[in-house]
Amino acid sequence: MLLDTASLYFRAYFGVPDSVRAPDGTPVNAVRGLLDFIARLVHDHRPDALVACMDADWRPQWRVDLIPSYKAHRVAEEIEGGPDEEETPDTLGPQVPVIEQVLDAVGIARLGAAGYEADDVIGTLATRATGPVDIVTGDRDLFQLVDDARAVRVLYPVKGVGSLDVYDGSALATKYGVDGAGYADLAVLRGDPSDGLPGVRGIGEKTASKLLDQYGDLDGIRAAAADPVSRITPAQRTKLKEAAAYLDVAPAVVRVARDVELPDADLALPRTAREQDRLAELAERWGLGGSLRRLLTTLAG
CATH class of the missing domain: 1.10.150.20 (5' to 3' exonuclease, C-terminal subdomain)
Incomplete structure (x- = not known):
């Protein structure tokens, strides 16, 4: 199972009220919403492997060189020599490092590649896979990876992250008339x-x-x-x-890249937390409570 992580935490952010906060009052709605969503995904689908795919560069220069308007309206600040800063809600940006730290402490693989978007990481992993693949994303661009012959489908969140529409070849043909x-x-x-x-x-x-x-x-x-x-x-x-x-x-x-060089990583679904002490610190600091407990219980099950 491949997660389009940024797409999902954006949806969690807008789907969970910002009254969900850490003990110090910092909003953690995106963090807790994403953890709850991952727990439901694992419970419902029991994947053998789970990868949180990351945007190492949300607006790669090689795409901008071809079409300069590519995501230009979403640039908050141009950064010379590095990825531009993307416009995000003020209370979402600080939650992203927390999400990354929690995923790492749980032991869920996070993969990104310099100069590429999460879409390209997903395209590469889906192409390499030897078994069925579920891609979880709110980005329709990834419908291009649907392939019944290789059992690659997209789970598309609707109503925030409350439910999922499943897109296989038949659903894609019905909705858009294409494969x-x-x-x-x-x-x-x-x-x-x-x-x-x-x-x-x-x-x-x-x-x-x-x-x-x-x-x-x-x-x-x-x-x-x-x-x-x-x-x-x-x-x-x-x-x-x-x-x-x-x-x-x-x-x-x-078209997403399908041949990105990726670091070696253990993609297996973790059964227990990789860094339990670190996770306990994060849970207390950010008030992750039931959301984290539900995820850990689901992983152990």
Whole structure:
């Protein structure tokens, strides 16, 4: 089981009231919400391995070089020579190191790679896996990894982190009319304002799905646009030609990397806490109470 950690703690933050606080009054709603969510995931799915995948760089320069608008609206501060600082709620930022410390003390593997997003870590681990994989994320971009032949599916949180929609090939086809590989092409065409991706003007999700059904993939659509006798409409032909420069680079930005070099780590689901004394200190300092106890009890079970 692969966790898109930042996506999940953002959802926990907004799904759990900030009245959930440490003894000193510091909000810990994201920390406790994430721990409760992980406990439910383990209880319901009993994975053999569990990895908290991290954004070592939430806006990699190589993606920005290709599309400068990529996540530009979410930059809080530009950092020369390093990852830019992402805009986050004031009371969430201080909780992220606590989340990392607690996961480490519990013994849940955390993996990231310099110059890559958590999506790329997930893509690499999913590609390497020899058995079924559940990807837990609130980011639709990772639908591109769904693969029934390899038993890779996405568990997509709804209502904060209260419940999950399961996306396998059938669910993806029903919702978007594409398979996992096709979803990346659909995302390129549709664009995504939340990531600063413009898409092709005038081609939304439904039109993108229809074009992919007709022409197979993005290359097929572009070939049809270049073919004067194809049945693509004149308006679509014009829009696709106008977007040629974007379409040349967008696939490399949208598609997750699958060959990231990752550090060696024990990915097995822990049964007992790795650092019990450290965990006890963190539990007392941050008032993690029942959330941490539930997670540890679930792991032991």
